[in-house]
Amino acid sequence: MKVLFFGSLREQLGTGELNTALPDGVKTIGQLLQSLQSQGDAWKLALGTGNVLFAVNQDMVDENTAINDSDEVALFPPVTGG
């Protein structure tokens, strides 16, 4: 699956895009957020703030939204446009 990062998250993680298989046992985007934090200290720091928004296939969703391998998933900080 494709996981995109934007804004300060992209900068903190040093990448805007991750291509990865859906980890075992991960069924929701909230679980994916938890799972990605095990990739290292930078990931834990950036993603463990409790202040991350989710999009699946370019729609804003909540953490309980189911995901599968063919989805485009994005994680980003609260938006600041306008």
Place this chain on the structure above:
Amino acid sequence: MISISVQEKDFDVGEEYRQLQSDDTSAGANIGGIAIFTGQVRDLTENPLKFMRLEHYPGMTEKSLQQTAEQAEERWPTIDIRIIHRIGDLAPGEQIVFVGVSSAHRDAAFSACEFSMDILKTSAPFWKKEQHVDGASGWVDAKDVDQQRAERWQDSE
């Protein structure tokens, strides 16, 4: 009709206004009022701002703005809604955002314009980063007041 644009280039409020003045059916004869909001880059920082860098999520941005305009169209009897949001590097004083709504009556135009701005602020995937004259930079934090303004539309018109 809804028109959405996410672009680097500046926009001309006069030209956008003229677009809003005419509708498809009757050369503007159904339109009784037009409400326009524009936003521009402020420099309220103690450290002088060189420019604001606007990042976005291509694809989702356009989809999100389209959905916001469609929600406004469902809630109020609007005729046309035009939303423009700029991306890239914008200096203090430059225009960032345009929301224009035409309608038969002013209440729908005012409300749909304000609604669209409030929802855009909390749901369209844009992020601002301040680049200061001295070389320092920092991401702009989301504001609680913007969240509150968006939430008040959930239970009122």
